[in-house]
Amino acid sequence: MYPVITISREFGSGGHSIGEKVAKELGIPFYDGEIVTKVAEECGYAKEVIEDQGEYSSSASKWLDISAASAVYFQSPQDTIFIAQKKVILDCAAKGPCVIVGRCADYILRKEDVKSLNVFIHSDYTHRKERVLERYGDIKDVNIEKRLAKKDKQRKTYYKYYTDKNWGDYRNYDLSLDSGTLGEDGCVKLICEVYQSMN
Amino acid sequence: MYPVITISREFGSGGHSIGEKVAKELGIPFYDGEIVTKVAEECGYAKEVIEDQGEYSSSASKWLDISAASAVYFQSPQDTIFIAQKKVILDCAAKGPCVIVGRCADYILRKEDVKSLNVFIHSDYTHRKERVLERYGDIKDVNIEKRLAKKDKQRKTYYKYYTDKNWGDYRNYDLSLDSGTLGEDGCVKLICEVYQSMN
Numbered sequence: 001m002y003p004v005i006t007i008s009r010e011f012g013s014g015g016h017s018i019g020e021k022v023a024k025e026l027g028i029p030f031y032d033g034e035i036v037t038k039v040a041e042e043c044g045y046a047k048e049v050i051e052d053q054g055e056y057s058s059s060a061s062k063w064l065d066i067s068a069a070s071a072v073y074f075q076s077p078q079d080t081i082f083i084a085q086k087k088v089i090l091d092c093a094a095k096g097p098c099v100i101v102g103r104c105a106d107y108i109l110r111k112e113d114v115k116s117l118n119v120f121i122h123s124d125y126t127h128r129k130e131r132v133l134e135r136y137g138d139i140k141d142v143n144i145e146k147r148l149a150k151k152d153k154q155r156k157t158y159y160k161y162y163t164d165k166n167w168g169d170y171r172n173y174d175l176s177l178d179s180g181t182l183g184e185d186g187c188v189k190l191i192c193e194v195y196q197s198m199n
Numbered sequence: 200m201y202p203v204i205t206i207s208r209e210f211g212s213g214g215h216s217i218g219e220k221v222a223k224e225l226g227i228p229f230y231d232g233e234i235v236t237k238v239a240e241e242c243g244y245a246k247e248v249i250e251d252q253g254e255y256s257s258s259a260s261k262w263l264d265i266s267a268a269s270a271v272y273f274q275s276p277q278d279t280i281f282i283a284q285k286k287v288i289l290d291c292a293a294k295g296p297c298v299i300v301g302r303c304a305d306y307i308l309r310k311e312d313v314k315s316l317n318v319f320i321h322s323d324y325t326h327r328k329e330r331v332l333e334r335y336g337d338i339k340d341v342n343i344e345k346r347l348a349k350k351d352k353q354r355k356t357y358y359k360y361y362t363d364k365n366w367g368d369y370r371n372y373d374l375s376l377d378s379g380t381l382g383e384d385g386c387v388k389l390i391c392e393v394y395q396s397m398n
Contacts, residue, residue, distance in 0.1 A: 117380075122369050168369055170321050176375035181316075182393060189396075190389060194381060197388075 003097045004116040005195060006105040008159075008167065011151035012128035014179045014187075015121035016101055021188045023099040026195060031092050032101040035085065042084035045077065053078050054085050055102050056154035082162055090114070097199075102155075106172055107163040117198065119191055120168060120176040127180030202296045203315040204394060205304040207358075207366065210350035211327035213378045213386075214320035215300055220387045222298040225394060230291050231300040234284065241283035244276065252277050253284055254301050255353035281361055289313070296398075301354075305371055306362040316397065318390055319367060319375040326379030 005022060009015020016032055023030035039054060040047045075083075082104075089105050092098055093114050106118040123131075129144050159167035170176055175194060177187045204221060208214020215231055222229035238253060239246045274282075281303075288304050291297055292313050305317040322330075328343050358366035369375055374393060376386045 120369065120375075124370070170319065170367055170369060170375045170377075171323070173375070174377045174380045176319075176369045176372070178369075178373045181373045186393070186396060190393070193392075194385070194389070197385060 003199075004093045004105075004109060004114060005097075005099045005119065005191065006109065006116050007099060007101045007119050007121060008106060008173070009102070009121040010123065010128065010168075011148050011155070012132045013121045013123045014131060014184045018121055018179065018184055018187045018191070019099045019101045021184070022191050022195075025188060025192050026097070026099075028096070029092070029098040030101075031089075031098055035088050035092070035100070035103065038088040038091075039081060039084045042088060043080050045081060049077075050081055050085075053081050056151070056158055104159055104162050107159075107165065117175070117191075117195055118173045120170075120173040121179050121187060122168070122176065123178050123180030202398075203292045203304075203308060203313060204296075204298045204390065205308065205315050205317050206298060206300045206320060207305060207318070207372070208301070208320040209322065209327065209367075210347050210354070211331045212320045212322045213330060213383045217320055217378065217383055217386045217390070218298045218300045220383070221390050221394075224387060224391050225296070225298075227295075228291070228297040229300075230288075230297055234287050234291070234299070234302065237287040237290075238280060238283045241287060242279050244280060248276075249280055249284075252280050255350070255357055303358055303361050306358075306364065316374070316390075316394055317372045319369075319372040320378050320386060321367070321375065322377050322379030 005019070007015050007019040007022075009018075019032065020030050036047050036050050036054065039045075039050045043050075045053075085103055086108050089100060089103060089108050090112060092100060093109055093116070106116060109116045110118075125145050125148065128148055132144055132148070156167040159165065165172060168176075175191065177190065179187050182190070204218070206214050206218040206221075208217075218231065219229050235246050235249050235253065238244075238249050242249075244252075284302055285307050288299060288302060288307050289311060291299060292308055292315070305315060308315045309317075324344050324347065327347055331343055331347070355366040358364065364371060367375075374390065376389065378386050381389070
């Protein structure tokens with residue numbers, strides 16, 4: 001029984017969109033942006049800060065101003081966000097079957113013995129660049145490949161920091177799918193099928 | 200169009216058996232032991248040597264005796280086997296759709312621009328131990344977990360040496376499946392489906 005599906009993904013691989021379609025297909029809630037709103041309510045930070053810091057490691061210097069102001073506390077703002085996020089993820093999972101994207105959800109649920117089907121979505125730079133250009137237009141002044149690599153690195157560092165595991169390591173996932181070769185809809189079909197065969 | 204399916208796998212994860220079932224289901228040839236026989240014909244080494252050296256890195260000392268005897272050649276016996284194996288794999292793939300297990304086949308085919316559906320099969324120690332005990336009986340004098348780790352390490356080292364890539368890294372595979380949670384038959388079903396939807 002896998003009540004919850006977690007989706008981790010390389011930046012630009014279409015993981016968010018795949019998760020959304022899976023949830024729609026299965027008729028279960030989809031949590032991504034909603035988690036940000038709930039975390040904002042929980043810990044008081046602005047949504048933009050949570051969006052930025054709830055999955056991505058930032059350089060220490062970025063937090064320096066805020067941290068200096070709150071130096072009396074042992075807990076960094078990013079830690080505060082992680083703890084609030086963890087609570088929100090566990091609350092979502094407790095409500096019943098759902099799809100949760102990113103935010104170390106696979107690790108958080110496993111640690112609390114909540115059974116989940118953990119999926120990792122990836123694809124090569126060619127496919128991801130194509131996808132980003134399709135969605136955001138021809139951004140000529142940005143080195144897209146560099147941006148993709150940076151975002152992945154931040155997610156990787158964030159995951160490592162909070163889970164002590166390696167983001168993308170096959171041991172963390174039941175399914176790792178290449179959305180570039182299998183196609184977005186191909187991935188949706190496979191995930192739904194596994195979910196249905198196991199429930 | 201994916202004429203060839205390659206299956207890489209953690210030791211004890213059931214990858215061989217999954218590959219065999221996939222080939223049977225799709226009615227295409229299955230190459231694993233047969234490659235060993237063909238490589239033996241190709242390079243003259245005994246089958247047992249090829250079985251041992253065609254996927255696993257050995258310590259340098261193990262080769263010392265043979266290497267000393269053939270020190271006039273620059274090519275190590277393991278290199279000779281790899282080259283023969285590469286030829287056999289490309290020959291198999293050239294004949295038409297098939298399933299090839301292990302032996303860096305995913306890398307070899309990609310380098311030669313032969314399109315293949317690359318699958319990685321893994322599962323945790325608990326499932327793999329269970330499987331090994333089921334197949335080989337209760338081997339009380341062997342630390343199975345240690346043996347599994349050693350075999351994986353040898354495959355990893357071998358793969359790294361000949362491909363300069365990391366064995367198990369999601370970037371090398373279209374599908375990475377946990378046979379422990381998805382089940383052997385579940386994996387077979389998913390692989391066949393992807394193959395059929397793409398051909």
